Amino acid sequence: EPEVTQTPSHQVTQMGQEVILRCVPISNHLYFYWYRQILGQKVEFLVSFYNNEISEKSEIFDDQFSVERPDGSNFTLKIRSTKLEDSAMYFCASSAGGPGQFFGPGTRLTVL
Amino acid sequence: GENVEQHPSTLSVQEGDSAVIKCTYSDSASNYFPWYKQELGKRPQLIIDIRSNVGEKKDQRIAVTLNKTAKHFSLHITETQPEDSAVYFCAAPKGDQAGTALIFGKGTTLSVSS
Numbered sequence: 001e002p003e004v005t006q007t008p009s010h011q012v013t014q015m016g017q018e019v020i021l022r023c024v025p026i027s028n029h030l031y032f033y034w035y036r037q038i039l040g041q042k043v044e045f046l047v048s049f050y051n052n053e054i055s056e057k058s059e060i061f062d063d064q065f066s067v068e069r070p071d072g073s074n075f076t077l078k079i080r081s082t083k084l085e086d087s088a089m090y091f092c093a094s095s096a097g098g099p100g101q102f103f104g105p106g107t108r109l110t111v112l
Numbered sequence: 113g114e115n116v117e118q119h120p121s122t123l124s125v126q127e128g129d130s131a132v133i134k135c136t137y138s139d140s141a142s143n144y145f146p147w148y149k150q151e152l153g154k155r156p157q158l159i160i161d162i163r164s165n166v167g168e169k170k171d172q173r174i175a176v177t178l179n180k181t182a183k184h185f186s187l188h189i190t191e192t193q194p195e196d197s198a199v200y201f202c203a204a205p206k207g208d209q210a211g212t213a214l215i216f217g218k219g220t221t222l223s224v225s226s
Contacts, residue, residue: 031211043148043156043201043216056206056213091155097210099144099163103155 002026004104006092012110016081021107023075023092032075033093033101034067036060043091049075082111114139116204118217125192127226135202135217136184145185146214147176148201156201160187192224 005024013019025032034046048056049067066078075094079086092104115138125131137145146161162169162176162185169176173192178185189196199221203214 033213042218043203043214045206045213045215048211048213050211055209055211058213095211099146099161100158101146101214102158103148105155 004092004094004102006090006104006107008107009105010108010110012112013082015084015111019079019082019109021077021079021090021092021109023077023104024073025075025092025094026102027073029094029096029102031055031095031097031101032067032069033095034077035091035093035103036088037091037106038088046077079109082109084111087111114142114204114206114215116202116215116217118202118220120220121218122221122223124223124225127192127194127224129192131187131189131192131196131222131224133187133200133202133220133222134184135186135204136182137204138183139204140180140183141208142204143208144205145176145178146203147174147187148203148216150199150201150219152198189222192222194224194226197222197224 007022032049035043037043045058047061064080068076089106089108091106093101095101118135143164148156149159150156162178173190175188199219201219202217206213
């Protein structure tokens with residue numbers, strides 16, 4: 001069964017550095033999402049992406065964040081200048097547009 | 113925008129008992145309600161969902177009920193087993209367009225003791 005994959009599984013960075021989190025959505029899916037989960041808290045929506053543009057974003061997704069689909073398979077989230085409070089698990093998800101979003105294994109981002 | 117409230121935050125049951133988790137939502141236009149199970153350190157996994165045109169859906173030991181008038185939906189797990197121990201999240205659609213994002217509840221930590 002196809003799954004969403006994410007790399008790296010764990011990223012440690014210094015405050016102020018840029019990080020890029022990578023995702024490979026399920027191949028026939030058209031909608032892509034980034035969510036984050038601070039340890040012990042709920043899953044929070046960041047941004048959704050369809051037809052090569054952002055379709056929705058939350059108030060968390062400010063100018064420090066950007067997303068890109070650089071080729072036919074990858075979907076990336078860039079944080080330009082990381083802050084301590086960006087430390088969280090970042091999940092990529094994809095869907096075919098109907099019900100059901102399928103999540104990747106996550107990238108644990110630690111900002112020191 | 114959509115707001116999802118979930119309770120209880122923790123639930124402890126004995127193996128074989130039933131467990132019920134309840135969620136309310138704010139947007140009466142919402143039409144799809146999934147439930148996710150997240151084991152420690154793992155990804156959220158979709159376990160069951162319900163559309164607004166039905167009141168109940170079952171899949172073996174799990175069921176979901178929906179009350180559109182009251183804007184609440186519930187997850188029911190019968191004959192609980194230790195492997196049901198996890199955090200369960202309900203969700204509702206953020207908007208009404210295809211592929212809209214999900215807004216999650218705060219989660220319920222279910223502990224099943226044998």
